[in-house]
Amino acid sequence: MLFKRNNNKNALKTMLTTLGPLSFLLFSSCINKAPIREVTFDQHHIETAGFSEAQFQLIEKTFLQLKLLAPHDLQINKQTYKRLSRFESLFGFPFDGNRLSDWVIRRIKTLSYGNTWTVAVNQNQGIFMIGDQFFTQLTDLERLYLLIHEARHSDQNGFKHIKCPKGFLFVSAGQPEMDLEYTMACDSAKDGAYAFQAAFLFELFAYGLFDQREVGLLYNSSVSRIIQ
Numbered sequence: 101m102l103f104k105r106n107n108n109k110n111a112l113k114t115m116l117t118t119l120g121p122l123s124f125l126l127f128s129s130c131i132n133k134a135p136i137r138e139v140t141f142d143q144h145h146i147e148t149a150g151f152s153e154a155q156f157q158l159i160e161k162t163f164l165q166l167k168l169l170a171p172h173d174l175q176i177n178k179q180t181y182k183r184l185s186r187f188e189s190l191f192g193f194p195f196d197g198n199r200l201s202d203w204v205i206r207r208i209k210t211l212s213y214g215n216t217w218t219v220a221v222n223q224n225q226g227i228f229m230i231g232d233q234f235f236t237q238l239t240d241l242e243r244l245y246l247l248i249h250e251a252r253h254s255d256q257n258g259f260k261h262i263k264c265p266k267g268f269l270f271v272s273a274g275q276p277e278m279d280l281e282y283t284m285a286c287d288s289a290k291d292g293a294y295a296f297q298a299a300f301l302f303e304l305f306a307y308g309l310f311d312q313r314e315v316g317l318l319y320n321s322s323v324s325r326i327i328q
């Protein structure tokens with residue numbers, strides 16, 4: 101699971117958001133000859149259920165945004181990038197939106213609408229359930245890293261979270277009302293859902309995709325969940 105975040109001030113640096121919904125449709129038809137719904141879900145035999153048309157369009161937009169991510173010029177010190185980038189070692193391929201989208205899709209079996217205690221859950225096995233918060237309270241950036249986080253829960257034993265320890269010093273950047281001490285919102289694994297989420301955010305930070313300041317803070321918040 102991943103906790104929600106209440107912040108709508110993020111400004112995408114991509115053309116998609118700058119140009120609005122129309123550009124999304126145009127990009128969509130340029131990238132795939134078939135509609136993205138067919139390419140993304142039907143061809144991979146992913147069952148979807150319970151979403152309204154508007155919700156489904158937002159899911160499709162999220163996958164399209166993921167596909168369009170690409171590294172450009174580094175916006176941080178090259179040595180720092182080499183030292184901290186974990187994307188390729190974790191995901192098994194260099195940072196690339198198309199491959200990343202496929203990586204997520206392969207980890208989804210069913211995608212259904214349902215409100216649980218958190219924004220989205222994946223009880224291992226690729227059974228994704230997404231609730232109202234995903235559509236109404238998350239920024240584009242948050243929807244993207246949430247997909248990465250949840251997809252990792254499909255691997256192996258699901259990489260279940262552990263309780264953050266007594267005296268945990270960090271706060272939840274996304275859910276400030278929550279006290280993380282003793283909350284199941286940390287990882288002991290260095291290759292669990294928070295590690296994958298952090299590795300993804302680091303690439304966005306390094307290449308200046310999205311708002312770099314916000315991405316950097318979210319990266320720090322994510323790595324703080326990995327208990328050494």
Ligand SMILES: [Zn+2]
Binds near residue numbers: 102249261293
């Ligand atoms: Zn989780």
